[in-house]
Amino acid sequence: MKKLLTVILFFAVGSVFSQSPEWQQCFSLQAGASRAFNKADYPLAANKYAQMDSVYGRIVDYADMRKYCIASVMCGDTERVKNTALRLTQYKCFDITFFENPIFDAYKTESWWPLCDSLSQLYGHKDRQYIDTLRKLQLRDSIVRYHFIHGETKEIRDSFRLLMRTMDSVNTHILSNLIKEYGLPTWSNVGYEGFHSAYILIMHIDSDLQDRLISEFMPLMEQGDIPRNKMAYFIDRSLVRKKEPQRYGCQGWRGGFQPIEDIEHLNDRRESMWLWPTDISKIKIVEYD
Numbered sequence: 410m411k412k413l414l415t416v417i418l419f420f421a422v423g424s425v426f427s428q429s430p431e432w433q434q435c436f437s438l439q440a441g442a443s444r445a446f447n448k449a450d451y452p453l454a455a456n457k458y459a460q461m462d463s464v465y466g467r468i469v470d471y472a473d474m475r476k477y478c479i480a481s482v483m484c485g486d487t488e489r490v491k492n493t494a495l496r497l498t499q500y501k502c503f504d505i506t507f508f509e510n511p512i513f514d515a516y517k518t519e520s521w522w523p524l525c526d527s528l529s530q531l532y533g534h535k536d537r538q539y540i541d542t543l544r545k546l547q548l549r550d551s552i553v554r555y556h557f558i559h560g561e562t563k564e565i566r567d568s569f570r571l572l573m574r575t576m577d578s579v580n581t582h583i584l585s586n587l588i589k590e591y592g593l594p595t596w597s598n599v600g601y602e603g604f605h606s607a608y609i610l611i612m613h614i615d616s617d618l619q620d621r622l623i624s625e626f627m628p629l630m631e632q633g634d635i636p637r638n639k640m641a642y643f644i645d646r647s648l649v650r651k652k653e654p655q656r657y658g659c660q661g662w663r664g665g666f667q668p669i670e671d672i673e674h675l676n677d678r679r680e681s682m683w684l685w686p687t688d689i690s691k692i693k694i695v696e697y698d
Contacts, residue, residue: 428676428686431464436685438464439473446476451483459489469683470638471500471601475507482512491521498528501634502596502604505533532597539591540603546580547606550613581614593625595634608639616650623647641682657682658692665695 442457458477461468468474478497481489494516497503508529516522553573560566584607592598594607611622623643629635645655654670657679661667669675669692676686 428680432680433686435461435464435469439470439685442473442476446480449483451480455480455484455486455489467496471497471502471636474500475601479512482516487516487519490516491519491525494525495521495528498525498532500596500601501532502601502636503529503533504535504600504602505529507533535600535603536591536598539587539594540599540606542587543594543599543603543606543610546583547609550576550580550609577613578615580610581618584610584614585618593622593629595629596636597634604636604639608642611643612646616647619643619650620647636683637681638683641679641684657684658687659684662695665693668694668696 438457438461442454442461445451445454445457455477458468458473458480461473462477468477474493474497478490478493481493494508494513497507508526517526553569553576557566557569557573560569588594594604596604599607611619623640626635626640626643630637630640641657642659645657645659648655649660649667654668655666656670658666658669658672658675672689672692672694675689675692679686
């Protein structure tokens with residue numbers, strides 16, 4: 410019979426955040442920019458994203474860069490719109506449909522827009538059929554998991570647990586066939602939203618296909634075609650399934666985390682995968698004996 414063993418680990422304050430000062434600064438700025446953006450305080454959001462941009466000379470996460478561009482548009486800052494729009498087209502996950510948003514209409518008469526448009530035409534076309542299929546699968550996955558977690562009675566939750574297991578097996582088969590037909594669901598193939606749908610599915614598919622995809626994704630991650638932070642989640646998910654310590658601290662369990670290797674240097678590894686720092690003095694490890 411499995412028993413939960415909870416171990417609370419404490420470390421010296423000096424080793425709590427071992428990531429570089431620059432990454433910690435980016436984390437703080439990103440949190441502030443995100444809060445401001447969500448409150449529609451676009452001038453504050455744009456300024457914080459600009460500060461974040463100056464730390465490394467770039468913004469690592471595409472979602473942050475996209476918000477920076479939108480905030481610049483809402484502020485009417487033409488120079489920042491130009492800068493961010495042109496740079497967005499360089500991300501492999503950029504989707505040409507982003508510029509179909511009416512908020513960009515006022516900028517399409519600017520002298521620099523033809524260059525922006527040509528770059529988006531060159532790099533921004535994605536496989537719409539592949540994306541739509543992934544979205545439908547991910548929506549079904551999310552609905553079933555929602556009812557499994559929030560079912561009003563144990564009987565309802567148990568029925569959705571069985572359905573979830575069947576669905577994961579079916580999705581494994583479907584995703585394998587989709588990859589054979591369309592190729593890997595990379596940023597350049599299915600864009601930011603399409604990859605997000607694929608990411609949700611890959612986290613839940615059978616371990617054999619998951620491990621194969623991790624192997625195939627690794628060189629693509631180095632080429633900027635698979636996001637590093639999502640690779641960290643794939644790797645940790647695979648390790649936890651094998652009852653091995655996770656590497657990046659991505660897998661939580663019952664209010665804590667499943668075992669983590671070399672926890673004192675966790676934040677160094679997280680930085681290498683574009684993951685924000687975590688306070689390791691507050692990490693609660695939950696494992697089975």
